[in-house]
Amino acid sequence: MAFHSGYGHTAVLAEAVARGVASTSAEAVSFPVDAITDEQWARLGAADAIIFGSPTYMGTTSAAFHTFAEAGPRRRAVQSWAGKVVAEFTNSDDKSFTLGSFATLAAQHGMHWVDLGPLPSRGSTTGSENDLNRLGYFAGVGGRSPNDAGPEAVHKSDIATAEHPGTLVAREAQIFAAGHVARAA
Numbered sequence: 001m002a003f004h005s006g007y008g009h010t011a012v013l014a015e016a017v018a019r020g021v022a023s024t025s026a027e028a029v030s031f032p033v034d035a036i037t038d039e040q041w042a043r044l045g046a047a048d049a050i051i052f053g054s055p056t057y058m059g060t061t062s063a064a065f066h067t068f069a070e071a072g073p074r075r076r077a078v079q080s081w082a083g084k085v086v087a088e089f090t091n092s093d094d095k096s097f098t099l100g101s102f103a104t105l106a107a108q109h110g111m112h113w114v115d116l117g118p119l120p121s122r123g124s125t126t127g128s129e130n131d132l133n134r135l136g137y138f139a140g141v142g143g144r145s146p147n148d149a150g151p152e153a154v155h156k157s158d159i160a161t162a163e164h165p166g167t168l169v170a171r172e173a174q175i176f177a178a179g180h181v182a183r184a185a
């Protein structure tokens with residue numbers, strides 16, 4: 001997982017995503033992109049899947065995440081991400097451009113997109129804001145926490161929702177890997 005979190009809220013979601021991966025037989029490795037090392041770039045290149053995460057700053061991914069994304073093409077000649085499974089998460093209002101930005105980045109790298117999974121909870125009269133996907137996003141995790149409170153204020157529903165892409169991505173990556181083995185046989 002490659003993510004940025006300036007003030008800790010998105011990092012809470014990143015921990016939940018990692019728990020989702022860990023609930024499967026897959027290994028989750030998390031890298032804050034503002035301190036990424038050459039070794040971590042190499043691990044991203046070797047991974048079956050990458051999950052991107054960023055807070056929404058000024059309507060899109062943070063400057064730190066942009067810096068990471070812009071560094072990718074320089075590395076791509078030797079570490080292509082094509083064919084890897086990908087998912088995403090963000091935190092704030094104004095999430096649509098951030099989610100769209102992740103989608104474009106994934107498409108530019110030729111990655112296989114995995115949608116969020118849980119349907120919007122309030123698309124039904126029985127749903128509430130305490131259920132999964134309370135804010136109604138299909139493309140990825142869209143959380144919302146108050147600006148005047150710390151990471152402890154990240155909503156329980158958003159945390160629970162963020163465990164899903166980790167689980168789904170791990171499952172899809174295993175299916176892809178098994179498919180490649182079967183195809184080569």
Ligand SMILES: Cc1cc2nc3c(=O)[nH]c(=O)nc-3n(C[C@H](O)[C@H](O)[C@H](O)COP(=O)(O)O)c2cc1C
Nearest residue numbers: 005006007008009010055056057058059092093094
């Ligand atoms: C520089 C900056 C720009 C922001 N821009 C937006 C924005 O455009 N829309 C929004 O809804 N929230 C915006 N926010 C609020 C953050 O998205 C929100 O506080 C988020 O929880 C921060 O996540 P983090 O703690 O992981 O950094 C902004 C915050 C900062 C610091």
